[in-house]
Amino acid sequence: MSNNLSKPSRASLFSHLYIEECVKNNLLTKEIIQKFSKSKIIYIKHYKDIFNRPNQDFSVQSKSKNLILAKREAPFLYKGSFYSDGFEFENFFYTPSILGCLYDCEYCYLSGMYNSANNVLFVNTKDFFNALLPHLDKPTLVAISYDTDTLAIEFLAHTTKQWINYAKQEHNLHLEIRTKSANFKAVSSIKASKQIVLAWTLSPQKIIDLYEHKTPSLNARLKAIQEAIDANWQVRVSIDPVIYNEEFLLLYPPLVDKLFTVIQANKLFELTLGSFRMSATHLKRIKKLKRSDIAFYPYEVNNGIVSYNKSIEQYILDIMIKQATKYIKKEKIRTWQLQ
């Protein structure tokens, strides 16, 4: 057992690093320890001993997130979620190479799915690639940013970069990289590829201020999108989830206008539109955090999914599609609606 005394220090991002004993000699682990030289290091047997503890407070932890470094064991891939678009790929997976997100969006399902607001980084990235190999005999879409925002946390382990470089070796591997970050420069040195879609989620600035804590501003995201498009990347913009309230008309159609004032419509790969929806189980847990009006809206529940009632959902889509088609062909717009 090591003498784990550390000198007094100020809390900062990742004031504590929890490190599985089995990865303490891993090269990436050592690099991260160097980056966070002021953090206290606590050795653990298994990441679930920290991440899955039953008596954690997600809201309180959100203000002071810590980092867990671990080795992932199978499964390395999950079938794509029902709540998300699989873009007609026969093979559609998402991969949990990082758990938890640096951002703190009040409507995010992660706060209803995980006990902890901490982040887990699995340092054995190659095992994820190996798990994909048997599926790569046909076109396969992998979403690498479902349970996290990999670009937001890119400075840690260059996870996005590693995935992109791997995709470039495997012609059947297609990646969707969702983000709210403005961190295009993290991948700007890589040549754009048709196998990869960078997908930015946008919200009106007022919604960002109210609900998307710690995320970059709308303008910063738009700037990053412009940079990615200028570098010939395929960029999908998601105005999804739309958060409905009495200011919907004041906030969302102008967002579409702003998007296409900054971005040339013909340069956009796709536009995704969708209103808020979530598994009822996740929402039930988010309600317990008692921190957001979004959790307490009187949604409809159908087959375990909560969403705005059909007429509001349709109204949102109609307005958004009408606004978007002023700039972009309908064929380039994808929507998510409860069937």
Place this chain on the structure above:
Amino acid sequence: MIYLIIAHYAEAEPIIQKYKLKRIHLFAYTVFTNDDIKLILCKMGIDNALMATSVLLGHFLPTKHDLLINIGLCGANKITVGQALLIHKITYKNHSYFPDILFEHSLIETDLITSDTAVESILNSPVDMEAYGIYKAASKFLKAHQMLFLKIVSDNFEPQTITKELAKQLITKNLEKLENIIALAKHTFKKDIIFSVKEKKLIQDISAYLTKAQTDTFLDACYYYKFHRNNSLHVSNIKIPITRLTKQQRSSYVKQLIQTLTS
């Protein structure tokens, strides 16, 4: 409320005096209390600590705004006697607990081993005899960030050198640190009160007319209103029914409540 779990009277005495705590009896335990603090003497050892913590918290039922602090002495290697330590990992045999320390502080943080007996051989980590039992019991009542373990180094694995007088001196010397830690933790985890007493009464009065499912829906709408409007429920125009409602009237009344609060 601050719940203090302390093994011996000698360690507790400076705190009892500083905060002018009054002695009460709680089952077989001696408890010292004022409006903000409840201090229990648990005696030495994991089992004693576990039982005393269960009794204290089980009796007073802490809320999410409360804090538990175990303050006591520990043996440690190469750390000056009198040094205060804040514990982030407590290990007993092969199992560990991890209190969340989510606020900035100026203390030394370290892991801790809880032992069944006084330890005379030198170990790398500080050693006490209660923390594991306290965490085990308290975790049934409190979140990981509500439990703090403040240990004062009393000896370098020479337990025979500890006297009651030394214990008192060491705790007295660190009283300010205890106070600072309480202030820091309370400030960091201060949660806004969502509903005022008056609003709670209004919700309760209206709920008396509703079924359980309707009450849940109504309460959700109240939360929505508070978070969304940041206004008092009293300006929302919701009214308590004057007479008993029929089933149909109740449905229509609830619909109207939800509409008022969420539109």
